[in-house]
Amino acid sequence: MNKQNKKSKWQHFVDWVNGEEAIGMPKKISFKKIDFEKLQEDFEKYIWSGRKKAIFYMVMCVFVCLTFIGILLHTVTALPYFGGSNNPASNEVVQRYIENGVEETGATNIVAGMILDYRAFDTFGESNVLFLAVICVIMLLKKDKYNTTEQEQREEKEDEMFEKEDSNTILKRIANLLAPLLFLFGIYVVLNGHISPGGGFSGGAIIGAGFVLYASVNGQQKMQRFFTYKIFVRINVICLLTYCILKGYSFFTGANHLPNIIPKGTAGALLSGGLILPLNICVGMIVACTIYGFYALFTKGEI
Amino acid sequence: MESVNYIHNIPFISIFLTMFGGIITPLLSKGKLAQKINFIIVCIVGILSAVLLVSVWKNEQSFTFMMGHFPAPWGNELRAGPLEALMALTFSFVMANTLLGGAKFVQKDILPEKQNLYFVMINLLFGSMLALIYTNDIFTAYVFLEINTIASCAIIMAKGTGESIAATLHYLIICLLGSGLFLIGISLLYSITGHLLMPNIQQSIIQLTKTGEYAFPFAVVIGMIIIGISIKSAVFPFHFMLASAHPAATPPSSSILSGLVLKSFIILNIKMFYCVFTIDLIRSLRITNVLFLFGLIGMVVGSVSALKETRIKHMLAYSSAAQIGYIYMGLGLGNHAGMVAACFHILAHAATKAMLFICAGGLMSVSQGSDSIHDLRGAAHRNLMAGIGFTVGGLSMVGVPLTAGFVSKLYFASATIYSPQKMVITLLTLAVSMILNAMYFIPSAIAIWTPVEKKEEYTKPSRKMEIGIGIFIVTNFFLGICYKPIIDMIELGIRLL
Amino acid sequence: MTNLMTNHYEAAAVILFGIGFMNLLLSRNLIKKFIGLNIMDTAVYLFLAAKGFIEGRAAPIVMEGTTATVEKFINPVPSGLVLTGIVVSVSVTAFSLALVQRLYKHYGSLDLDEIMQKAKKEGH
Numbered sequence: 001m002n003k004q005n006k007k008s009k010w011q012h013f014v015d016w017v018n019g020e021e022a023i024g025m026p027k028k029i030s031f032k033k034i035d036f037e038k039l040q041e042d043f044e045k046y047i048w049s050g051r052k053k054a055i056f057y058m059v060m061c062v063f064v065c066l067t068f069i070g071i072l073l074h075t076v077t078a079l080p081y082f083g084g085s086n087n088p089a090s091n092e093v094v095q096r097y098i099e100n101g102v103e104e105t106g107a108t109n110i111v112a113g114m115i116l117d118y119r120a121f122d123t124f125g126e127s128n129v130l131f132l133a134v135i136c137v138i139m140l141l142k143k144d145k146y147n148t149t150e151q152e153q154r155e156e157k158e159d160e161m162f163e164k165e166d167s168n169t170i171l172k173r174i175a176n177l178l179a180p181l182l183f184l185f186g187i188y189v190v191l192n193g194h195i196s197p198g199g200g201f202s203g204g205a206i207i208g209a210g211f212v213l214y215a216s217v218n219g220q221q222k223m224q225r226f227f228t229y230k231i232f233v234r235i236n237v238i239c240l241l242t243y244c245i246l247k248g249y250s251f252f253t254g255a256n257h258l259p260n261i262i263p264k265g266t267a268g269a270l271l272s273g274g275l276i277l278p279l280n281i282c283v284g285m286i287v288a289c290t291i292y293g294f295y296a297l298f299t300k301g302e303i
Numbered sequence: 304m305e306s307v308n309y310i311h312n313i314p315f316i317s318i319f320l321t322m323f324g325g326i327i328t329p330l331l332s333k334g335k336l337a338q339k340i341n342f343i344i345v346c347i348v349g350i351l352s353a354v355l356l357v358s359v360w361k362n363e364q365s366f367t368f369m370m371g372h373f374p375a376p377w378g379n380e381l382r383a384g385p386l387e388a389l390m391a392l393t394f395s396f397v398m399a400n401t402l403l404g405g406a407k408f409v410q411k412d413i414l415p416e417k418q419n420l421y422f423v424m425i426n427l428l429f430g431s432m433l434a435l436i437y438t439n440d441i442f443t444a445y446v447f448l449e450i451n452t453i454a455s456c457a458i459i460m461a462k463g464t465g466e467s468i469a470a471t472l473h474y475l476i477i478c479l480l481g482s483g484l485f486l487i488g489i490s491l492l493y494s495i496t497g498h499l500l501m502p503n504i505q506q507s508i509i510q511l512t513k514t515g516e517y518a519f520p521f522a523v524v525i526g527m528i529i530i531g532i533s534i535k536s537a538v539f540p541f542h543f544m545l546a547s548a549h550p551a552a553t554p555p556s557s558s559i560l561s562g563l564v565l566k567s568f569i570i571l572n573i574k575m576f577y578c579v580f581t582i583d584l585i586r587s588l589r590i591t592n593v594l595f596l597f598g599l600i601g602m603v604v605g606s607v608s609a610l611k612e613t614r615i616k617h618m619l620a621y622s623s624a625a626q627i628g629y630i631y632m633g634l635g636l637g638n639h640a641g642m643v644a645a646c647f648h649i650l651a652h653a654a655t656k657a658m659l660f661i662c663a664g665g666l667m668s669v670s671q672g673s674d675s676i677h678d679l680r681g682a683a684h685r686n687l688m689a690g691i692g693f694t695v696g697g698l699s700m701v702g703v704p705l706t707a708g709f710v711s712k713l714y715f716a717s718a719t720i721y722s723p724q725k726m727v728i729t730l731l732t733l734a735v736s737m738i739l740n741a742m743y744f745i746p747s748a749i750a751i752w753t754p755v756e757k758k759e760e761y762t763k764p765s766r767k768m769e770i771g772i773g774i775f776i777v778t779n780f781f782l783g784i785c786y787k788p789i790i791d792m793i794e795l796g797i798r799l800l
Numbered sequence: 801m802t803n804l805m806t807n808h809y810e811a812a813a814v815i816l817f818g819i820g821f822m823n824l825l826l827s828r829n830l831i832k833k834f835i836g837l838n839i840m841d842t843a844v845y846l847f848l849a850a851k852g853f854i855e856g857r858a859a860p861i862v863m864e865g866t867t868a869t870v871e872k873f874i875n876p877v878p879s880g881l882v883l884t885g886i887v888v889s890v891s892v893t894a895f896s897l898a899l900v901q902r903l904y905k906h907y908g909s910l911d912l913d914e915i916m917q918k919a920k921k922e923g924h
Contacts, residue, residue, distance in 0.1 A: 071523060072487075072523070074519065075519060075523045078517060079491070079494055079520060080494060087494070088494070088507070089493065090497070091497045091498075092376065093376045093497065093498065094497075097377070104372075118371065118373050118377050118378050119378065119442075119499075120379070121370045122440075122442055122446050124322075125431075125446035125447055125450060128322065128325075128326075129450055131326065132423075132424070132427055132450060132453045135423050135457070136453060136457045139420050139421075139457060139460070139461065140460065142417075144414050144417065145414070146414070146463040146464065233329050233330065234330070236329075237326055237327065237329055237330055240326045241326055244322060248319050248323075250372070251315060251370050252312070252315070254369060254378075255312070255315065255368055255369045255370065255371070256307045256308070258307070
């Protein structure tokens with residue numbers, strides 16, 4: 001008896017790990033349009049008929065992957081040696097990045113100088129990927145008539161009631177202490193991106209984590225007082241636009257050999273590095289908003 | 304101080320203009336306004352590309368454009384020649400026309416509060432395709448490849464139904480497989496050559512092939528990059544993603560996806576052949592033979608699957624797979640003429656398939672939204688323009704003279720002269736595939752023109768859609784009749800790559 | 801074989817890539833599929849980081865009052881590529897998980913085959 005009980009708990013655990021089931025809650029989903037039971041039956045029939053095919057597919061996959069690993073391992077043996085100082089990759093490109101980087105970009109962090117000045121077009125594309133991802137998640141998860149059911153709305157109201165009654169004083173106190181520290185640290189990392197390790201992405205992620213902590217402890221209502229969907233979209237768009245315009249200006253002057261009026265500053269000072277500091281600030285704000293946006297959209301479907 | 308050469312700035316301005324448009328669109332609350340702005344931007348890019356094309360064609364030159372203050376091995380670069388300019392022009396033309404013809408579908412299929420987000424995707428997708436055409440740097444290509452993946456998935460799922468989201472997932476997984484292979488390919492390539500810009504990589508590849516160093520890694524790298532890009536362009540074993548994605552998406556999305564997105568990857572593949580690996584190396588490693596084989600199988604299998612379908616959008620999706628097979632067969636011939644034919648087929652198929660999807664959408668919307676060919680009987684009488692467009696598109700796919708499809712098939716056939724060992728099989732497969740095409744396009748064309756007695760309620764097709772389809776039909780005949788200058792441009796473009 | 805031992809970071813990265821690849825192809829659970837994808841991406845970053853490393857050199861941040869020479873620092877290019885790659889993979893992961901969440905709400909399952917089957921039925 002005991003054993004059986006244990007096994008079923010194990011089964012629950014396995015299901016939970018697989019994401020099939022939430023803790024302490026049996027799977028219960030309502031369907032609007034489709035006849036679920038019939039589909040389930042059809043699916044089981046399909047699985048039984050496709051058994052042989054599935055096994056064949058699995059064997060093929062394992063075979064392909066093992067061959068793939070084998071080929072890659074063989075490739076690795078023929079590659080330049082690990083840690084060697086005269087690899088093909090250490091060529092004149094790297095030399096200029098390191099030796100003239102500080103002078104040409106004004107940033108003492110050579111990686112920051114590289115990604116935001118020498119190869120800035122890639123980084124612009126990368127910020128756009130992030131922006132796109134956020135817009136996609138909004139398209140998918142922001143509540144509309146396709147992705148919400150009445151039951152969910154009811155449950156959410158109950159949740160909100162519950163949140164109000166619930167007072168985890170210790171948790172709230174500590175989180176409220178911790179969140180400002182996180183913000184400060186994040187801002188420090190963003191602002192010093194060009195003179196020390198860090199930059200817009202890492203700093204933005206830290207600030208975003210601060211937002212997530214604050215929102216998860218105090219409830220999203222409190223967050224919505226100063227951070228609504230409109231503000232979220234505006235911050236994202238304005239920062240990316242600034243990025244686009246600044247970089248567009250810099251590309252245009254660079255390619256056409258026009259004089260660039262942006263001063264480089266003295267290397268190592270906070271206000272240095274030409275466009276790198278404002279770009280880092282823009283990126284930091286985008287990333288912070290994005291991280292919080294992901295959290296809010298995934299949990300509630302609202303910002 | 305030098306004077307600014309504005310022609311050379313056109314690639315940069317086109318990319319940044321579309322990106323700018325995409326970024327600013329979420330602020331617009333109305334979908335219609337977003338649509339107008341998007342349309343204007345695409346038109347401006349089209350005009351700019353036409354100016355660029357005329358300029359580079361007259362001067363018979365290509366040029367590189369420095370993105371930033373630093374020259375080639377240090378900074379990013381763009382590159383433009385006749386081929387790139389022609390492709391950019393075609394893409395913007397097809398894009399503008401699709402958006403014109405498909406405006407009603409977007410308004411009908413997508414929730415009003417999310418329509419502006421749809422146009423963010425369209426803008427960024429267009430920007431990323433332009434960047435893929437113009438880029439001269441493989442890492443930039445990777446980043447914009449990912450933008451392209453996400454944006455194209457987003458326009459599939461924009462409809463918001465369960466079916467469309469499941470199709471998106473399928474599409475996304477296959478695309479990510481492709482970009483994963485591409486990413487590890489470029490990392491390996493970087494560790495061997497130490498460069499990320501295409502001309503520099505090419506130089507060091509030429510040197511290394513002379514000395515014979517790193518022969519095995521090179522083969523692996525080339526295989527992975529080419530396979531990765533080919534997977535993303537839905538070459539034969541991976542064409543199933545199209546079959547689920549196209550029917551579930553709204554018609555303009557299908558048009559863009561099939562007409563342009565897949566083509567942008569093929570163009571990247573051609574650039575990889577010529578600007579990175581050199582065509583001799585590709586030929587000596589027999590990569591072209593592999594592509595040739597998969598192209599041939601794709602042609603036949605795609606057409607046979609299309610033949611089995613009774614639903615119009617599934618049929619068109621499989622037909623796309625078959626046409627991608629044609630293009631890869633052209634690349635696989637491994638000679639200059641085959642490459643030219645493949646490039647011409649890119650243009651012809653972009654114009655034709657975009658029109659077919661819009662027409663199919665138009666026919667479906669006057670038949671209570673059903674997509675089975677049986678229910679579409681008589682639809683051409685209810686929506687005349689869509690009926691004519693569908694018929695012309697079908698004839699072009701089959702390869703009837705005076706249409707665009709005929710010219711590309713003619714050039715494919717004549718390109719086989721330069722690869723005698725592949726001649727017989729190519730000609731045979733071309734013939735078989737043409738017959739198969741005729742076997743599924745002609746019955747459906749007959750079905751839509753069959754008059755039916757019963758009168759159903761339907762809304763009249765919009766004027767915009769009729770104009771869009773009309774322009775597409777004219778383009779198709781233009782490509783089929785005045786093809787000579789375009790072929791010349793493509794030849795010049797490939798020579799200058 | 802000795803080459804494999806010297807390049808052991810790269811070898812590990814490549815094996816991880818294969819594991820991720822296999823996971824992406826084999827597992828039917830969508831969350832696991834995307835974990836596989838992440839493993840694949842991470843393996844590439846490990847590979848790049850290993851390729852950028854040079855024995856006995858420091859991270860490329862120039863201290864005040866010193867002049868930068870190539871002999872002091874490792875290769876900064878792979879670090880930049882990894883940075884870009886990480887952001888791309890975060891975005892892709894967020895997007896795919898959002899898709900999975902929507903699908904789970906709609907079909908009540910995380911199994912790809914089951915979802916595709918139901919979607920096909922629904923489409924008819």
